[in-house]
Every structure is written in structure tokens, then in C-alpha cells.
Amino acid sequence: TSTSFSSSKLLSDVSSGFSDTTNEIWQRFWLSSENAFNSNDDICGGASYDEPSLWNQAVIGRASVLLQDNSKIGSIINNINDYQNSQLKVFSASTAKNTDIYTDDNAQIAWVFIDAYQQTQNQQYLEAAKYIMNFLQNQTINGGVIWQYQADYIASISTVEAALAAVRLHEITNDDSLIEYAQKNMDFMFQYLQDPSDKLFYDGLSQSDYSDVNKGKLSYTVGCALSTLAYLYKDTGNSYYKNQATELADAATNKNGAFYDGNGLWNNQLQYEHLLFMGFSDIINLDSDFESYTSEVLRQANYIYNYLQDPNDLNMYFGLIDSSTQSMFSRYSKAYTGGGDSFSGDNNYCPGSSTKIKKSFMDNASIAQILY
Structure with a gap:
């Protein structure tokens, strides 16, 4: 179960959230002495450099x-x-x-x-x-993209991300070979890497043995696939891509499916979730037929915005409710009663402070994109 929320209020609240969070990341993680980003949060001052x-x-x-x-x-x-x-x-x-x-x-x-x-x-x-x-x-073989240079593994995330790069580049260059490339990649995904039982994608397979499949399932792959299918439908007008996007979107929002926890929340790591949000944003903006997914996407965003944002450090977020603060976890537990979480309390407080807690660079970069 979860609390109800106002989608219009959420959209109003996050209208400046993207720029506020992104600018705060620059304030906290950009190290001028290195002209580079730092993985370590400087909220306490004097953060050492970690590339x-x-x-x-x-x-x-x-x-x-x-x-x-x-x-x-x-x-x-x-x-x-x-x-x-x-x-x-x-x-x-x-x-x-x-x-x-x-x-x-x-x-x-x-x-x-x-x-x-x-x-x-x-x-x-x-x-x-x-x-x-x-x-x-x-690095592409028959539509599947090798994950690591000079290695064997064909990764679904590489295959869909390369396809998305192609269709986005096509928007600028109008090079139709990029559309053909993306189509071939998506054909590979549906032929070799889709689980027929739930329509989600497996993680990858060996190029030397297509039967050697890693059957892990991650939401970012579906997100990139949705984005790619949105571009392919727009560029070709072929309803096949719209139908495939609908099937994938249904699979990703199946509350009994692989992407949901007992509280009805998406369960993949937050640092990858921005790509699933991006995929839904792309299909919803493409065609009014996809607007039916809006309420579920906003419900997931509401959880992040209202339960993972640190009230003592506005515009910055925890990656997991389990490792937030005791008061945040208590508030969450009253709203989401499906169980499965326990408070770890292993926070990295600044010396001498009971409120300042270091945040994750990657989690907050991902959230910035979600807010956008």
C-alpha cells in the first residue's frame, strides 16, 4: 500500500527540482582544483578526491x-x-x-x-x-552489441543504448542507415533476449553460444528500449514499434512482475532508474495512447521526491530508504506497509553533526535526470 498524492502538486513541486538538484551536485561534487567531478561529497568540507x-x-x-x-x-x-x-x-x-x-x-x-x-x-x-x-x-554482431571491448558477452543494455544513440543521432543527421541499425538491434533484442513469459529482457548472452543466457532482468534496459521504440515509431510510422512499446510498458508496470517490491515500488537500484523514467517520458510524449501510464510513473516519482529527499539537506536524496534517517524511515514505514525493509542506520554523518550526511554522487545524478 502507499499514500495517495496529487499529481498536479508533484509536478509543480519538481518544476525547479531538476535545476536545484543538478546545481547542488555541482556545488558539492565539482572539485575546482582538479577541474573534475569527485565521487566524494564535500558537505563536510575537505573531501578527498575519488575519480x-x-x-x-x-x-x-x-x-x-x-x-x-x-x-x-x-x-x-x-x-x-x-x-x-x-x-x-x-x-x-x-x-x-x-x-x-x-x-x-x-x-x-x-x-x-x-x-x-x-x-x-x-x-x-x-x-x-x-x-x-x-x-x-x-562492436555489433547481427544486431547484438558486445559489452566490453574485445570480449565475448553481448549485453542487452549495450544493444539498446547503442540503438538509442543511433536514433537520436539520426534526428540531427537524417542518416537513414542509423534507423536501420537501431531496427536490427531491436530485432536482436526481441528474438534472443526477451523472456516470452513476462516480455522483459534478459541481461545478455555469449556471442559464441546464444543459448548461454544471463537471465537477470534490469529496468534500465526496458527504459532504453521504450525510448528507442518511440523514435522508431515516430521515424517510420510503423505500428509494430508502437505495439512493442505497449507490450514492454505493460510488462514494466505489472505490479506482480520482476520490477516491483512488496510495497508496489520499482525495485532496481536508483542509480539506474532514470533510464526507465526516460523511456516512459519518451513514449508518453510521443502518443496520447501512452498517457495511461502517466499516473504510475508519477506515483513512482512521488515516492522518490517525498520519501528519499533528505529534509535536512533539501534537493539531495538517499539511494535507499533503509539507509536514510530514522525519522525518514519511520515516516516511510507508516505509508508503505508491505514490509521487506529494515533500517540500517549506517549513515556517514559529518563529524560533530547530527544532520549533515554525505550523499551518493551517482544516485543524485540519476535523480536529477528523473526530475527533468
Whole structure:
């Protein structure tokens, strides 16, 4: 069970939440001495430097570009470029710039460059997105995208994120081969990686043995698939893509399905949830037939906004209710009575403070995108 809420009030409340949270992340996690983001929260002062992974940079990068602040765009792009492998010209998981390169990371970096180009018209950003897209295409076998450079595993998240990069790049270049690429990737997803019993996607499979399937299911894969299908339907007019999006959206919102806990809340890690919200946003904005999902998406957003936001640290959020504060957990337990949670209380309070608690860089970057 859960409390009722006013969707109109929620939308009004979060109207400035995106910019407030994104700016607070910049205040707390941008380290001027390094010209880089820091994984460590500086709420206590004197935070040591801990380099974020490329995935984290991609998530805060997209939120930062969406702020439409050109100075921040320049700063985050420069920081991302610290991860570029000099030989392959795509991006490593760390600033070691080695061949520890992941296609899902790079697809999200392509989105950042696409957004940055659309905001600034800087041709270098568009060329960077095209270069990444070419790399992703070269890591694709029969429509499935290899997860790690020079490895065997075909990942569903890489396959759908590369497809989404393609359809988003097509919006700028009108290169129809990008649509064909995305179509082939989605065909691969539906043929080899969809569970016929619940219509959700498996995590991936071995390119050397398609029967060797990792049957884990994550919501971010469905989110990226929904976004890609929205673009494909818009660009081709083929109702097949609308029907597939409907089937996936139904599967993702099945309260007895893999994505729900006993309290009727989405159960995947918050740091990945922004992609599911993005997928629903894309299909709802595409066609009025998808508006029926709006109330469920807003119900999930209401939980994040009203139960995970720290009242002592407004615009910043905990990733889990279990590791929030005792008062927050008590309030949650009265509203959500389905059980399954226990308060851990392992908070990282600032020395000498009973209210200031360090927050997660990645969780809050994800929430910034959800608020957008």
C-alpha cells in the first residue's frame, strides 16, 4: 500500500527540482582544483578526491547539459575527455585511458555529445558523437552489441543504448542507415533476449553460444528500449514499434512482475532508474495512447521526491530508504506497509553533526535526470 498524492502538486513541486538538484551536485561534487567531478561529497568540507567512473560522468553529464548552461557544458565535456583512449578515440572506464572500454558507457557519452551539440551547435561535439557511433557499430554482431571491448558477452543494455544513440543521432543527421541499425538491434533484442513469459529482457548472452543466457532482468534496459521504440515509431510510422512499446510498458508496470517490491515500488537500484523514467517520458510524449501510464510513473516519482529527499539537506536524496534517517524511515514505514525493509542506520554523518550526511554522487545524478 502507499499514500495517495496529487499529481498536479508533484509536478509543480519538481518544476525547479531538476535545476536545484543538478546545481547542488555541482556545488558539492565539482572539485575546482582538479577541474573534475569527485565521487566524494564535500558537505563536510575537505573531501578527498575519488575519480568517478565513466558511467557516472555520463549521467551527470547529461543532466548538466540539460541545464543549458554553456559554461558547465564546456567543463563536463573537458572532464569526459580525460577518459578518452588516445588510440581508439573512444572512452575508457577510468582516466587510465586503457582498453577497459564498455559500449554502454560510450553510448551514454554519445548522448551527452548529442545533447551538447543541440544546445551549442559546436561541431566538435557532433563529430565526437558520430565517432562513438561508428565504434558502437563496429562492436555489433547481427544486431547484438558486445559489452566490453574485445570480449565475448553481448549485453542487452549495450544493444539498446547503442540503438538509442543511433536514433537520436539520426534526428540531427537524417542518416537513414542509423534507423536501420537501431531496427536490427531491436530485432536482436526481441528474438534472443526477451523472456516470452513476462516480455522483459534478459541481461545478455555469449556471442559464441546464444543459448548461454544471463537471465537477470534490469529496468534500465526496458527504459532504453521504450525510448528507442518511440523514435522508431515516430521515424517510420510503423505500428509494430508502437505495439512493442505497449507490450514492454505493460510488462514494466505489472505490479506482480520482476520490477516491483512488496510495497508496489520499482525495485532496481536508483542509480539506474532514470533510464526507465526516460523511456516512459519518451513514449508518453510521443502518443496520447501512452498517457495511461502517466499516473504510475508519477506515483513512482512521488515516492522518490517525498520519501528519499533528505529534509535536512533539501534537493539531495538517499539511494535507499533503509539507509536514510530514522525519522525518514519511520515516516516511510507508516505509508508503505508491505514490509521487506529494515533500517540500517549506517549513515556517514559529518563529524560533530547530527544532520549533515554525505550523499551518493551517482544516485543524485540519476535523480536529477528523473526530475527533468
